[in-house]
Amino acid sequence: MADFAATSLGPPGRFQQLIEELVAQHDREVQLLKSENEQLQEQIISVGIDYAHEETHGLKLEIEQLNEEIRRLQRGGDPEERCMEHPLREEAAEMLSGPPTITVDCLEELPEVRQGEVEPESGRGASRTRVAPEPLELDENSKPRLSFLNQGESPRESPERESIRESVELNRSVSLSRAVSHEDQLVVVRAIAYAVQLPGSTLPGDWDPAEGKLVVTVNCGEMSGDIPMKAWGEEGGEVLLHVPRSMLDKSIPFDVQTVGSAIRIGSGRMQLNCTRQQWILDCGGFLESEIHIEKATTPAGMRRTSITTRARIIERLEKLFDVKDGAAKVVMPADLGLAMHNATLLNTRSAKRQSAKFESRLAPEDLDEVMIELKRIHQKAIEKIRKAVHSQPVLSWSSFVECMLLQDLPKFSSGHAALHLFIVQRELLGDEMPATGTSQALLMAYEKAKKPVSTSQRWVSIVTALSTAAIIVSFAFMGISLDTDPDWPGWIILDGICAIIFVAEVVVKSLVLTPSEYFFGRDCVWNLFDVGLSFVAVTEIILSVLFVSAGAQTRAALALRGLRLARMARLAKLMRMPLLEELANLISGPSAASAHGRMMAKLQADTPYVPCDCEVIALGFRAGVQTVSQSTTDRCGYGDYYEFKLPDLDGDDDGMTGMTGMTDPPLPPGCKLHYMYGVEFCGSVFGCMFSIFRCMISECTSKGGRSLTMIFSDGFGIQFDVFYAAAMVVVLFGLFNIITAIFVEATLNGLKENEVQRRYAKAYESNYMTEQLAKLVMTVSTQVQKLRSRTALPAILGLSSSNSNSSSPGALQNGEIYLSEEEFNQLVRQPDVRLILNDLDVSVEPRPGIFEAFSTEQDGTVSLSELVSGLMRLRGDLHKVDMVIAQMSLDHMQKQIGDLKKTATNQRRKSRADRPVKVKVVATRAASKIAMPKAIAASENAVSPGRFL
Structure with missing residues (x-):
């Protein structure tokens, strides 16, 4: 190559060739930085010159790297090494009396940039480099000028240098030379375009309306912004401009242009702060739009985290949901719950947020309801279509963001769903929530429902809790006192404490709620019931103190034990607990048609569990037996010892009738058979509980096989019959059915949960496959670019001129990437690609013939879509049934081909015969x-x- 350059070009030409290569590389870097700068133009305007200097630091580093490359080319180290590396470097160095100077003139308004001296080699002058902070778009008087000057050479114009200057020019609309002063105020101007109508004659001849796009350029003062037509719709496409107030005008000009070619089709003017209407274009059409000033203003120099509220909201949502790829992201209830948890933590850490105490805990079923409601709202309010909403609570990321950006989102729903939507939107968006009157009303209602309780309500809650605890403790003390030292004075003290709590409850509630409300209000029946129980408790304590030394057979003692039995009525107060209220509603549902059903619901709600129900019945039996029975085992013996005789038809003189009247041997004086069985099987609370449990679930007999039910019924009479029948109905027809219903409901909920989890798993698998395929496409595109950049690098440096990337069979065609067999084999060997293929459950080895399995066009290339389609067909393991299916398909195809061949032969013979x-x-x-x-x-x-x- 050195010989070829020496024969074709002289020393000046070779140096110029080297410089043009460097300039071309610099031009590519500038174009890349220009595209990045366009995304930061609005931030630079709102922040000011100081922020612009910070943002341009990265560009300075890029230009310094280019300068370092030029210095390396200038110096090159050892002369022999330079000659071996590239012969043009040595010849260029010999021609120059000093290193070249690169000068980039900047705006005078920008901060002064440090200038670095480049130490030349021995005997050569210094080279000074001045670099602009950022490739900003400037006006004609302040365009950057790039020139390459030899030592002592005066600058001169040339077509090459003119093209270099044009390559680093930027858009004039973002000129920092017109930057506002700190005293002026930036005003946010919002322009929204909805529709445009143009005459067909105004469109370019080669412009296709189906493929071409339009853009509306709004010129507000010295600022301008574009609204692409693809963003238009019912909601409209918008652009925000931060304009100094001094530059505002009542009439705002705008232009309608084509995208890419920037052909101006028409122009017009809009009136500032006017509602949505049609503005006439000079070409004969109209633009339906509006433009107005936002209420919030930003002083010059104040740094803004984002240009628009919409951008800030989207940025916040992407942070909460940890979105990597919005196109492949879907939102499920679990993602929503995690995002709300993250938002709660974020709001808690924020000291300036006023709504940090907002409670946002929703149940999983509420999150499912929210996702389904959001899907319905998106179809109704955004897509404007009427179709059945799919029951699966999954929503795409773009649809979810659009729903979150809706103003008055709860108004599209009703009831609890509206409140749940408000809670979700409020928690996720925070202070950026587009709140209006409806949202504020919901906020006030929610805060009112969650407002802290007053002192009086707190006292009512305390005495109610103490009363409930006293009922349970008193009931437990009653059971213990029946078996353990019934005459101990300590029981009276404990009962007195419980009685004081009951009386305190009545006094506190009557004072807080006022006597009229307490005795004649909504809960007057329950309150009167509490007063009665308190009176009974006080009466019991008084009698216990007065007759503490009375015998067990006195009337006072019998009355006292009757009052103890009345303690069980206090259990009815437990119905007012939330758990038992739900249980009463569950029981009373099937039986709500009758008063008896409602009464049974109350009775069953008193005993929600089998042990509690057994304890209640056992306490009743135990207290009754202790009160009326003096038959002990030591004096009377056991009931099974006595045999029954047939009763006398005329009866007996002692008043005993029935089966218990005559026994063999006769009963001792004062002993009765039902008392004897009562002492034997209900002599203690726990023994009585076990006996009743036996009667409920299996047999109710004595050791000798006698029926205890009939013995007690014959002995105690109608009182036992009523009590026993009521208890058995409550337990067998009430409590056991409830337990069965609970198990059935748990089973159905489990099946429903499994179905929901299956749908979630299916949606997650689909989402996961979409994400992995998108990741595969991005990885393949990146790897292909790297492979082709390595192939094109020698051509860029001038080391090879025979190969070109444009001639590669894998070049881009209509936006599709086409891979050759060599590129395909190299991609399959890449570790990143193999990891993604393993996640997709695809096993592909670079074997001979594997490329033909993906290439359907037989043109020596495979497109990216063909590659993805082929990989999806290769998912999973190979089974024997797959080979059988392929063999059967092949046999069927061969049979069809044979039939076609036979038919063609017969037709040919027939035609020859004719x-x-x-x-x-x-x-x-x-x-x-x-x-x-x-x-x-x-x-x-x-x-x-x-x-x-």
Whole structure:
């Protein structure tokens, strides 16, 4: 290559070639930085010059790297090494009396940039480099000028240098030379475009309306912004401009242009702060839009985290949901719950947030309802379509963001769903929530429902809790006192404490709620019931103190024990607990049609569990037996010892009738058979509980097999019958059915949960596959660019001119990436690609012939879509049934081909039989002059005997 350069170009030409290569590389870097700068233009405007200097630091580093590359080319180290590395460097260094100087003139308004001295080699002058902080778009008087000057050479213009200057020019609309002063105020101007109508004659001849796009450029003062047509719709496309107030005008000009070619089609003017209407274009059409000033203003120099509220909201949501790829992201209830948890933590850490105490805990079923409601709202309010909403609570990321950006989102729903939507939107968006009157009303209602309780309500809650605890403790003390030292004075003290709590409850509630409300209000029945129980408790304590030394057989003692039995009525107060209220509603649902059903619901709600129900019945039996029975085992013995005799038809004189009247041997004086069985099976609370449990679930007999139910019924009479029947109905028909219903409900909920989890798993698998395929496409695109950049690098440096990336079969065609077989094999060997293929459950090895499995066009290339489609067909393991299916398909195809071949052969034979045969007769003469005619038949198509012409 050095010989070729030496023969074709002189020393100045070779140096100019080297410089042009450097300039081309610099031009590519500037174009890349220009595209990045366009995204930061609005931030630079709102922040000011100081922020612009910070943002341009990255560009300075890029330009310094280019300068370092030029210095390396200038110095190059050892002369021999320079010659071996590139012969043009040595010749260029010999031609120059000093290193070249790169000068980039900047705006005078920008901060002064430090200038660095480049130390030349021995005997050579210094080279000074001044670099602009950022490739900003400037006006004509302040365009950057890039020139390459030799030492002592005056600058001169050339077409090459003119093209270099044009390559680093930027848009004039973002000129920092017109930056506002700190005293002026930036005003946010919002322009929204909805629709445009243009005459067909104004469109360019080669412009296709189906593919072409339009853009509306709004010029507000010295600022301008574009609204692309693809963003238009019912909500409209918008652009925000931060304009100094001094530059505002009542009439705002705008232009309608084509995207890419920037051909101006029409222009017009809009009136500032006017509602949505149609503005006439000079070409004869109109633009439906509006433009107004936002209420919030930003002083100059104040740093803004984002240009628009919409951008800030989207940025916040992406942070909460940890969104990597919005196109492949879907939102499920679990994601929503995690995001709300993250938002709560974020709001808690924020000291300035006034709504940090807002409670946002929603149940999983509420989150499912919210997702389904959001899907319905998106179809109704945004897509404007009417179709059945799918029951699966999954929503795409773009649809979810659009729903969150809706003003008055709760108004699209009603009831608890509206409140849940408000809670979700309020927690996720925070102070950026687009709140209006409806949202504020919901906020006030929610805060009112969650407001802290007052002191009086707190006292009512305390005495209610103490009363409930006293009921349970008193009930437990009653059971213990029946078996353990019934005459201990300590029981009276404990009962007195419980009685004081009951009386305190009545006094506190009557004072807080006022006597009229307490005795004649909504809960007057329950309150009167509390007063009665308190009176009974006080009466019991008084009698216990007065007759503490009375015998067990006195009337006072019997009355006292009757009052103790009345303690069980206090259990009815437990119905007012939230758990038992729900249980009463559950029981009273099927039986709500009758008063008896409601009464049974209350009775069953008093005993929600089998042990508690057994304890209640056992306490009743135990207290009754202790009160009326003096038959002990030591004096009377056991009931099974006595045999029954047939009763006397005329009865007996002692008043005993029935089966217990006559026994063999006779009963001792004062002993009764039902008392004896009562002492034997209900002599203690726990023994009585076990006996009742036996009667509920299995047999209710004595040790000798006698029926205890009939013995107690015959002995105690109607009182036992009523009590026993009521208890059995409560337990068997009430409590056991509730337990069965609970198990059935748990089973159904489990099945429902499994179905929901299955749908979630299916949606997650679909989402996961979408994410992995998107990741595969991005990885393949990146790897292909790297592979092709390595191939194109020698051509860029001038080391090779035979190969070109444009001639590669894998070049881009209509936006599709086409891979050659070599590129395909290299991609399959890449570790990143193999990891993604393993996640997709695809096993592909770079073996011979594997490329043909993906190439369907047989043109030596495979497109990216063909690659993805082929990989999806290769998912999963190979099974024997797959081979059988392929073999059966192949056999079926061979059979069809054989049938077609046989049919074609038969048709060909039939057509030959129907066609006539042409025969030519040729006369020949022998060389011996003996004439012998000879017929030679030449068949042109087919031979058919018996037919001649």
